[in-house]
Amino acid sequence: MPPARELPRLPGTYALLIRIAAPLTFQAGRLGTVTLMPGWVVYAGSAHGPGGLLARVSRHRRAQKTRRWHIDALTLAAPVVAVWAAVTPERLECRWAAALAALPGAGLPAPGFGASDCGCPAHLIAIPEPDAICGALAATTRVDVGLY
Numbered sequence: 001m002p003p004a005r006e007l008p009r010l011p012g013t014y015a016l017l018i019r020i021a022a023p024l025t026f027q028a029g030r031l032g033t034v035t036l037m038p039g040w041v042v043y044a045g046s047a048h049g050p051g052g053l054l055a056r057v058s059r060h061r062r063a064q065k066t067r068r069w070h071i072d073a074l075t076l077a078a079p080v081v082a083v084w085a086a087v088t089p090e091r092l093e094c095r096w097a098a099a100l101a102a103l104p105g106a107g108l109p110a111p112g113f114g115a116s117d118c119g120c121p122a123h124l125i126a127i128p129e130p131d132a133i134c135g136a137l138a139a140t141t142r143v144d145v146g147l148y
């Protein structure tokens with residue numbers, strides 16, 4: 001893996017890699033109780049507000065924050081260990097969620113998670129191992145997908 005770069009203050013789409021070390025149960029708003037088994041999960045989202053990718057991903061990485069989205073409940077309980085991002089005004093997160101869900105062995109442990117505003121099955125995908133993530137994301141766009 002290349003060394004991590006600092007995220008830009010520009011709009012873009014990101015994928016958070018989160019390590020689930022032990023069975024994890026938490027409340028995710030209207031979804032109710034979510035339980036994740038040990039392994040890897042990836043969350044796909046986009047940042048189009050002030051501060052762009054840097055502001056949004058920094059928030060996801062903070063240990064303390066007010067719960068606003070489904071993903072907040074998860075990142076309060078488990079660390080973000082890697083982030084892939086594409087700097088683009090285009091919203092790629094639904095394509096990224098679909099590409100991740102199509103990986104061999106992928107699963108959707110929390111149907112509807114992160115997908116309140118779109119028609120996706122979920123924006124949280126469980127994957128057996130992280131090596132294939134970057135290639136799957138990059139295949140959806142001509143924009144460079146970097147590790148941050």
Ligand SMILES: [Zn+2]
Nearest residue numbers: 094118119120
């Ligand atoms: Zn979606």
